[in-house]
Amino acid sequence: MDYLIRFTQIHESFRKPETDALATLANIDLEWVFYSEESPFAIVRFPQPQAKDSAAAARSLITRSILSYSIYExxxxxxxxxSLHADVRHRTSALWPQHCHSTFRFEVDAFQGSHTAAEHRDIIESFAYTGFHGPIRMRNPDNQFVVFEEYELDAPIPKWTCLGRLIAESGRKAINKYSLKKRSYIATTSMDAELSLVTANLAHAADGKLCYDPFVGTGSFPLACAHFGASVFGSDLDGRSIRGKKGRDVKGNFKQYGTSSLYLGGFVADLTNTPLRRERFLDAILCDPPYGVREGLKVLGSNKPSLQEEVLLADGQPAHLAASYLPPKKVYSFTRMLGDILDFSAIMLVDDGRLCMWMPVAGATATDEEDDTDATEEYAVPQHPALEIVSECTQHFNKWSRRLLTYRRRHDSCVDGDAMLAYRAERLGLQSVNGVGTADDLNSFRRKYFQGFLDPALPRKHEKLPHTY
Incomplete structure (x- = not known):
């Protein structure tokens, strides 16, 4: 039996990777019969041995999905x-007797099309040959059937139709529950609920998993992971974002959603100066690193020799133990930060553990003769010998975009030793130049942002980043 997934027609490049991630998490073999980012409908099937209980597999696949509405037989x-009626008779005539006395309802879902009430009724009554004699129940029927139609824009007739029997609805209602409009503690950098939950799905957050966010901010990713039952914690270079003020803080967000027992806490650190034991115990790392636009990227440390040694106050007390101590910071390369995240993940993730990392893609070249823009990647997808890229999802804006990269930690036996030695040697070379130069020298995304992502010879324009910067 084939199954139809009714997707949302938003974040199209995220939909298939999220579904594949959920299939892997549930240990389900999934075959894509039809999928297109241009369509909200996809057809899948579950090969043997799941075929004997494919309805249960379909239910397991979709119940925590965020970018779909439901799945149908x-x-x-x-x-x-x-042709639809002929196919219904061919596929399912043997199933009609077992449903003929159950309560049921029919409805029509027309994508990019519409019908009058009379046309709806005519479409539904055209399936009278199925012989359903049970009572019609509009709320919670035993069987809910949907006639799907897909139209070309402004076309008078559908280009494709199908009939499906509802198996399960998705977990999309969680978006409303975790909406930033309802959350007690947020900031300008808080990731929206929908993409936070999708990121948690791609990271395989689940009961018994331990997830960490090294740029935790107000805790959007840990909250999403805790929603799916994972234990979570995080850190941030700016402790004020974790502590909050006036009774609003990260801890309070978990209390709001009843997941305080899953929040292990937060601490002040950065990836180059972390107190975490360098051991592979994390199941997932999720992060949306700072883009360094408002102010240049910083990391703990200093290039001044006088601040690289322990500083003593007049009374002999070490300066870093004073209550008013503010640690020095130095400028940080964006490329180096991406490499640090990957290397940290390779050191800390268990086998098959996942890293979900957002990164910006800057660049569009415009001309006076045409309005279209040709996007040019500012950063190549970072690679690491111990990490395998699983998926790349892109969220587009006007003159730039950002990608969600998902990696899987390879088993040590599958890591190329020579490639690892070469990678370590390259990183040692990068460390020697880290912190040398201006914020723009070390962050080409920041430089392109203030150029409006256009050719430097053209007038500069500014575009507001949506949430994270």
Whole structure:
């Protein structure tokens, strides 16, 4: 039996990777029969041995999905209604007797199309040959059937139709629960609920998993992971974001959603100066690193020799033990930060553990003769010998975009030793130049941002970053 997934028509490049991640998490073999980012409908099937209980597999796959609405047992499809009815008879006539006395309802879902009430009724009554004699129940029927139609924009007739029987609805309602509008503690850098939950799905957050965010901010990713049952903690270079003020803080967010028992706490640190034991015990790392636009990227440390040694106060007390101590910071290369995140993940993740990292893609070149822009990547996808890239998802804005990169930690036996030695040697070379230069020298995304992502010879324009910068 084939199944139809009704997706949302938003964040299209995220939908298939999220579904694949959920299939892997549930240990389900999934075959894509049809998928297109241009369509909200996809057809999948579950090969043997799940085929014997494919409805249960479909339910397991979709119940925590964020970018879909529901999954349906596919009863038939066609390019018009005559071919649809013929396919329904061919596929499912043997199933009609077991449903004929159950309560049921029919509805029509027309993507990019519409119908009058009379047309709705005619479409539904055209399936009278199925012989359902049970009572019609509009709320919570035993069987809910949906006639799906897909139209080309402004076309009078559908280009494709199908009939599906509802198996399960998705977990998309969680978006409303975790909406930033309802959350007690947020900041300008808080990731929206929808993409936070999608990131948690890609990271395989689940009961018994331990997830960490090294740029925790107000805790959007840990909150999303805790929603799926994972234990979580985080750190941030700016402790004020964790502590909050006036009774609003990260801890309070977990209390609001009833997941305080899953929050292990937060601490002040950066990836180059972390108190965490260098051991592979993390199941997932999720992060949206700072882009260094408002102010240049910083990391703990100093290039001044006088601040690289222990500083003593007049009374002999070490300066770093004073209550008013502010640690020195130095400018930080964006490329170096991406490499640090990957290397940290390779050191800390368990086998098959996942890293989900957001990164910006800057660049669009415009000309006076045409309005279209040709995007040019500012940063290549970072690579690490111990990490395998699983998926790349892109969120587009006007003149720039950002990608969600998902990596899987390879088993040590699958890591190329020579490649690892070469990678370590390259990183030693990068360390020697880290912190040397201006914020713009070390962050080409920041430089392109203030150029409006256009050719430097053209007038500069500014575009506001949506949430994270």
């Amino acid at each position: 596919l009863w038939g499809s066609g390019h018009d209604y005559p």
